[in-house]
Amino acid sequence: MATTFIKIDRESIRNNPNAGRASTIVAGPVEVSFELKGPVGIPPDWKDMVIVTEENWSDTQYLVKGILKNPDHQETFIKALATVGEYKIDNNRDIVEIKHMPEPTLLYNYQNTTVECSSCHSHIIWKAIQEEETPDGESLYETCPVCGEFDTFDYELEKIEDVTKRENNS
Numbered sequence: 001m002a003t004t005f006i007k008i009d010r011e012s013i014r015n016n017p018n019a020g021r022a023s024t025i026v027a028g029p030v031e032v033s034f035e036l037k038g039p040v041g042i043p044p045d046w047k048d049m050v051i052v053t054e055e056n057w058s059d060t061q062y063l064v065k066g067i068l069k070n071p072d073h074q075e076t077f078i079k080a081l082a083t084v085g086e087y088k089i090d091n092n093r094d095i096v097e098i099k100h101m102p103e104p105t106l107l108y109n110y111q112n113t114t115v116e117c118s119s120c121h122s123h124i125i126w127k128a129i130q131e132e133e134t135p136d137g138e139s140l141y142e143t144c145p146v147c148g149e150f151d152t153f154d155y156e157l158e159k160i161e162d163v164t165k166r167e168n169n170s
């Protein structure tokens, strides 16, 4: 069976507005911090739930500051806090700059070409071919969505460099 060549859709080629950009700003994780004033402090069985960053005793009550380990548990945590004293909750979210490879100059899509499975001979749109990681994470393999066989597709994706070269020469 011959290799199926999957061409870039010429109409889809467009300039990337972020060409050359090598970092992106994203929202970081939410951090839920709290302050608690009360006669008992943080109950010992909450240690799995919170990180205590400060604990002071003044006259009749504890003053505790800390961070909730799992921000998703905020609602439950607030209910629990209310049972042990006066509290304050803060949600903070930092922004994080992620460095990455410079973004390409051009964006493009491939044509919806089908590729034949060498095992069951189904014709599958190449985008529907599932790529999975081996358990050790070292390599990738493809699975046929019809028969489930591994690596039964033989195709090659056109390279954008080849398209632009050809068009500059003509």
Ligand SMILES: [Zn+2]
Residues within 6 Å of the ligand: 117, 118, 119, 120, 121, 122, 144, 145, 146, 147, 148, 149, 152
């Ligand atoms: Zn198949």
